[in-house]
Amino acid sequence: MNKPILELKDVKTIVNKGTSNETTILKGINLKINEGDFITIVGTNGAGKSTLFNVIGGNLRADFGEIVHNGHDITKTTEEQRTTFLARVFQDPKLGTAPRMTVAENLLLATKRGERRHLTLRKLKENMARFTKLAATMNNGLENRMATATGALSGGQRQALSFLMATLKRPDILLLDEHTAALDPHTSQNLLHATNERITQDHLTALMITHHLEDAIKYGNRLIVLKDGQIKADYQGADKARLTAKDLYEYFES
Numbered sequence: 001m002n003k004p005i006l007e008l009k010d011v012k013t014i015v016n017k018g019t020s021n022e023t024t025i026l027k028g029i030n031l032k033i034n035e036g037d038f039i040t041i042v043g044t045n046g047a048g049k050s051t052l053f054n055v056i057g058g059n060l061r062a063d064f065g066e067i068v069h070n071g072h073d074i075t076k077t078t079e080e081q082r083t084t085f086l087a088r089v090f091q092d093p094k095l096g097t098a099p100r101m102t103v104a105e106n107l108l109l110a111t112k113r114g115e116r117r118h119l120t121l122r123k124l125k126e127n128m129a130r131f132t133k134l135a136a137t138m139n140n141g142l143e144n145r146m147a148t149a150t151g152a153l154s155g156g157q158r159q160a161l162s163f164l165m166a167t168l169k170r171p172d173i174l175l176l177d178e179h180t181a182a183l184d185p186h187t188s189q190n191l192l193h194a195t196n197e198r199i200t201q202d203h204l205t206a207l208m209i210t211h212h213l214e215d216a217i218k219y220g221n222r223l224i225v226l227k228d229g230q231i232k233a234d235y236q237g238a239d240k241a242r243l244t245a246k247d248l249y250e251y252f253e254s
């Protein structure tokens with residue numbers, strides 16, 4: 001049997017506590033994420049998808065329930081503490097990279113995720129061939145821009161860099177928060193393809209939020225539908241393989 005790398009037990013999140021606007025966003029999430037799972041997550045606007053990532057990432061505290069990583073209760077640990085085993089790529093290409101630093105310098109930083117970071121010219125030189133090879137796997141010319149400041153990259157190249165940075169030092173959990181949503185269709189498909197290659201080849205455990213039902217069906221071994229702060233469906237294996245966008249669309253109708 002697969003062993004859960006991360007488990008959420010009856011997780012609830014409440015905002016604006018004690019006011020007339022008090023709202024329960026996540027209404028009792030139970031989720032076992034197994035090592036090597038690639039889970040796509042779909043759901044209506046406001047369903048709680050980003051909140052789920054915030055709770056897993058430690059940006060937001062779970063008000064009830066428990067989060068367990070490799071058998072350890074991490075419910076009360078901070079976002080910073082969780083960066084030792086968790087990486088996240090956001091929708092906004094500006095998040096996740098240091099704009100004034102070069103592509104190579106950003107990648108060097110990423111080798112030290114969750115640790116004290118100290119950059120040296122020697123380490124940069126030592127790693128340049130490896131970083132260039134890695135950048136070439138993104139299929140968008142990033143390998144020719146190793147000495148370019150990140151702020152001068154195209155959105156697609158910057159997202160590709162964010163993805164590489166998130167995966168360079170292997171995370172136990174990779175959170176992809178609509179990481180291709182701000183890109184044009186071709187660039188988006190290219191990054192999704194590269195994302196899938198890396199996750200599959202390195203057997204990474206990943207969760208990916210997307211509004212594209214076809215992509216949610218095409219990628220990953222599991223698909224979760226979140227609605228009104230609850231998991232409404234968790235498709236795996238043959239059930240996921242049989243899914244159509246029409247099946248999923250029904251969750252969005254009422």
Ligand SMILES: Nc1ncnc2c1ncn2[C@@H]1O[C@H](COP(=O)(O)OP(=O)(O)OP(=O)(O)O)[C@@H](O)[C@H]1O
Nearest residue numbers: 015016023025043044045046047048049050051052
């Ligand atoms: N800190 C907060 N304070 C108050 N309300 C919040 C907070 N965070 C989220 N919400 C509300 O909780 C609900 C869920 O938000 P969330 O961003 O998780 O949804 P989502 O599924 O990611 O939506 P989208 O697809 O639009 O990105 C929304 O109604 C949102 O306004």
